[in-house]
Amino acid sequence: MQTIATILFLAAGVCFIMGLKLLGKQATARKGNFISAAGMTMAALGTLFSIIAGTEGEFEAGTLVWIFAGMVVGTAIGIPAAKLVKMTAMPEMVALFNGFGGIASLLVGWAELQRHYDAAGAVAAAVEQLNEAVGAAGAHADAAFGVGVSSAISIFLAIFIGGVTFTGSVVAWGKLSGKIPSPPMLYPGQRVINGIMLLGLIACGVWIAVDPSAQAPLYISIILSFILGVAFVIPIGGGDMPVVISLLNSYSGLAACAAGFAVNNVLLIITGALVGASGIILTRIMCLAMNRSLMNVLFSGFGAVESGGGGKGSGEQKEAKILTPDKAYYMLEAAQKVIFVPGYGMAVAQAQHAVKELATLMEANGTEVLFVVHPVAGRMPGHMNVLLAEADVPYEMLVGPEDINPTMESVDVAIVLGANDVVNPLALEEGTPISGMPIVEVQRAKTVFTMKRTLGSGYAGIPNPLFYLDNNYMVLGDAKATLQALIDEYKSDS
Amino acid sequence: MDFLTYAFIFLLSMFLGIELIRKVPAQLHTPLMSGSNAISGISLIGAMMAVSLAGHSKFALFLGGLAVAFAMINVVGGYVVTDRMLAMFKHKG
Numbered sequence: 235m236q237t238i239a240t241i242l243f244l245a246a247g248v249c250f251i252m253g254l255k256l257l258g259k260q261a262t263a264r265k266g267n268f269i270s271a272a273g274m275t276m277a278a279l280g281t282l283f284s285i286i287a288g289t290e291g292e293f294e295a296g297t298l299v300w301i302f303a304g305m306v307v308g309t310a311i312g313i314p315a316a317k318l319v320k321m322t323a324m325p326e327m328v329a330l331f332n333g334f335g336g337i338a339s340l341l342v343g344w345a346e347l348q349r350h351y352d353a354a355g356a357v358a359a360a361v362e363q364l365n366e367a368v369g370a371a372g373a374h375a376d377a378a379f380g381v382g383v384s385s386a387i388s389i390f391l392a393i394f395i396g397g398v399t400f401t402g403s404v405v406a407w408g409k410l411s412g413k414i415p416s417p418p419m420l421y422p423g424q425r426v427i428n429g430i431m432l433l434g435l436i437a438c439g440v441w442i443a444v445d446p447s448a449q450a451p452l453y454i455s456i457i458l459s460f461i462l463g464v465a466f467v468i469p470i471g472g473g474d475m476p477v478v479i480s481l482l483n484s485y486s487g488l489a490a491c492a493a494g495f496a497v498n499n500v501l502l503i504i505t506g507a508l509v510g511a512s513g514i515i516l517t518r519i520m521c522l523a524m525n526r527s528l529m530n531v532l533f534s535g536f537g538a539v540e541s542g543g544g545g546k547g548s549g550e551q552k553e554a555k556i557l558t559p560d561k562a563y564y565m566l567e568a569a570q571k572v573i574f575v576p577g578y579g580m581a582v583a584q585a586q587h588a589v590k591e592l593a594t595l596m597e598a599n600g601t602e603v604l605f606v607v608h609p610v611a612g613r614m615p616g617h618m619n620v621l622l623a624e625a626d627v628p629y630e631m632l633v634g635p636e637d638i639n640p641t642m643e644s645v646d647v648a649i650v651l652g653a654n655d656v657v658n659p660l661a662l663e664e665g666t667p668i669s670g671m672p673i674v675e676v677q678r679a680k681t682v683f684t685m686k687r688t689l690g691s692g693y694a695g696i697p698n699p700l701f702y703l704d705n706n707y708m709v710l711g712d713a714k715a716t717l718q719a720l721i722d723e724y725k726s727d728s
Numbered sequence: 729m730d731f732l733t734y735a736f737i738f739l740l741s742m743f744l745g746i747e748l749i750r751k752v753p754a755q756l757h758t759p760l761m762s763g764s765n766a767i768s769g770i771s772l773i774g775a776m777m778a779v780s781l782a783g784h785s786k787f788a789l790f791l792g793g794l795a796v797a798f799a800m801i802n803v804v805g806g807y808v809v810t811d812r813m814l815a816m817f818k819h820k821g
Contacts, residue, residue: 250767250770251744251748253763253767254745254748254749254760254763254764254767255748257756257759257760257763257764258748258749258751258752258756258760259756260753260755260756260817263756263759263760263763263814263817264811264814264815264817266763267759267763267766267807267810267811267814268811270763270766270767270807271766271807273767274766274767274769274770274772274803274807277770277772277773278772278773278776280773281773281776281777282776285776285777285780288780296789297779297780297782297789300779300789300790300792300793300796301776301779301780301793301796303793303796303797304775304779304792304793304794304795304796304797304800305796305797305800307797307800308796308797308798308799308800308801308802308803308804309800309804311797311801311805312800312801312802312803312804312805312806312808313804313805313808315801315805316804316805316806316807316808316809316812317808317812319809321812321813321816324758324762324809324813325758327805327809328761328762328765328806328809331765331766331769331801331802331805331806331809332765332768332802334769334798334799334801334802334805335765335768335769335771335798335799335802337795337798338769338771338772338774338775338795338796338798338799338802339771339774339795341775341778341791341792341794341795341798342771342774342775342777342778342792342795344791345778345779345781345782345788345789345791345792345795346778346781346788348782348785348787348788348791349781349782349783349785349788351785352783352784352785352786352787352788353783353784353785356784384731396771479761480761483761483764483765483768486765486768486771486802487764487767487768489771490768490770490771490774491738493771493774494734494774495731495734495738496774497774497777497778497781498734499773499774499777500734500737501770501773502770502771502773502774503734503737503738503741504737504738504741505741505767505768505770506768506770506771507737507738507739507741507742507744507745508741508742508744508745508748508764508767509745509764509765509767509768509770510742510745511741511742511743511744511745511746511749512745512746512748512749512760512764513761513764514746515745515746515749515750516749516752516757516760516761516764519752519757520757523754607754607755609754609757616754616755616756616757616758616759617758619754619755619758619817620755620758620759620813620816620817623755623816623817624816632755634754
């Protein structure tokens, strides 16, 4: 039984590595996900076998009942949640799932300490009874606490990282779904307070390492890590949530890893480390796409009102030109080359199918159409790709900013579809909060149509001077309705 | 195995993870994040072990069971949502 378990663990490890590798390539990604799911199944089966083998006859049915009950409940919640979530709301769903992984690690650590508390309590009671019976006092049960220093540290780390991951992910979920205001929330002494909490946590860690039987530091750690998770994410603006989710994903891997150290399980350590490392790399890739450092993302309160300096207020004397869809149609109809720059607004309006239909009509009309997908457009990197794929937009029509920017002058009409920060020309100037971020330089196209609900600022909370440029026209209103109006124009004309 | 062996395995796995993800096209970032998020639900097996180790501590048993449930949401939900995303990429024109 134990041999079978070991073989299953080995196979699971191989599956995770293969799965991650295959996930990184377009053609094999789905297979990769499947293989990694198969690996997870084997890991769970192996654990089950090893539990049954480990108990050798005096097996308690209660154990299996608890495991299966947990699995049934988790599946009953997880599958509908994953199946029913709209693709536009998928980033926050991933954030929430990630948070659940984090709290699972915390609970593993807590359970590990708890069973020792209870066991030590039982031993102490037994010793007490014995002492009474013999009539001698003095003997103590201190030595009975069976948690070594390295285990204690691992348990502490599982609780600490798991707790931060949990509440941090929940706040990220709240910000992305609009349940918590998305602009960065800054308050005086933020870093000092966070620093003090971190020191408090480290002190608790040392305390647990020195005396694992002390219960106070466990509870303080849980509470402090929860608060720290909130305090860590709340000052970060909604626009940076993709990076935060990726980082928290990495943390949940590390938390699982720490849990692995705590319960002496190699597969947990390997898999947790794989996820931890790949999460860190992914986070780095995202930061590079925004031309910012991770430290800048985490600690600058990017786009907060206080740091909003730059060109703020300068563009407001100018009037933005408003265009109605029927006028827009005449310009589009004559255009040779049109690009769409989708953003979160497209996701909110569920306009991906409408934009695909419009693009098809334009192509039939002899216009060259391309979709320019900025790496951080939307609420998650690649978010736009997922939505456009859902609408069957072929890959050949998707390009990145670096492909289109050199030939931007040849673009007749650039349609900004619910994107804002990724087309903000302030990024090209010095001293603004988004300076240096690569953008889609639509301001150099012959004409720009900005489809947007209002003239407000983007998610980063920075005003966009693009709206007031001479070659820009605002087509205000719901993106889907506007697109539909354009589609109708095309159809009635043919 | 002792702590140092575990630490050794941990470090090697970190390097492996970095190598695996190094070159990934931007459109796959979301599925990859979601997929690796599902893998991080591996804390499921830690949770199962926590239940089995709980022994006579009823409270530890409860905590372990709760951990199994949370980890299971992470695992099952994570894989299903990733597959949904990737399925959309599949039928491109």
